[in-house]
Amino acid sequence: MSTQPTESQEFRPWSRRRFPLSVITSLIFLLVVLALVATLAVEKQKIPTGPTPCLDEWIGYQRKCFYFSENTTTWGTSQSFCASHTATLAIFNTTKELDFLKRYIDHSQYWIGLSREQGAEWQWADGTMYNRCRLKIIGEGQYAYLHKHGVNSASGHLFKKWICSRPDAYIPRN
Known part of the structure; x- marks a missing residue:
């Protein structure tokens, strides 16, 4: 028997040839790097940047978050509630903000x-x-x-609803 390859074996160069270990290692490394890059890209999109969005039940407007109470209490207790949410009783600096607040206040004070x-x-x-x-x-x-x-004034011991505001907490949605 002859040990020389036959004609049919010569046309199948990949059938018995093995890839060098360095090529296989390089391909695996490349796949791992690509998977890692893809995972980091997805995770980066999940991490919020900049200010935090408004809390549940708060309404965002012009880079502020506002909370409109449904209960009534004194001015001091209202301010304490707002402070417990890292806020103050509502502060408005523009006519637009005032108009926004008026849209949400129904017929209450x-x-x-x-x-x-x-x-x-x-x-x-x-x-x-x-x-x-x-x-x-x-x-x-x-x-x-x-x-x-408009705006009126009264003694702080009277019971009224209240509005809290948190400045620079709202992220505008595009």
Whole structure:
């Protein structure tokens, strides 16, 4: 018997040839790297960047989150509730924000983050002074509340609904 390959064996070069171990190792390494890159790309999309979105039951508007209560309580207890959610009673800086708040307040009265010492100027819950040119506050009370037709003031021991706001927490959706 002859040990030389026959004609049919010569046309099948891959049938008995083995790949070098380095080629197989390189292919496996490449597949692992591609799988890792794909996994990291998916995970990166899951990680939120920037500010956190509004909490459940809060409404986002112009980079703020607002909470409209359904219960009533005093101004001080309302402010404590807001603080427990890393917020203050509502602060609005523009007419657009005020109009937004009015759209959600039904026919109730809502404590907002404006207060003053007896005879002093109005001040927001974050310590900034109120610009009285924007909206007249009616009444002689020390604490402000919002209703459909504007802002009034009253004693803080009265029970009203309230609005909290968290600045720079809302992520606008595109």
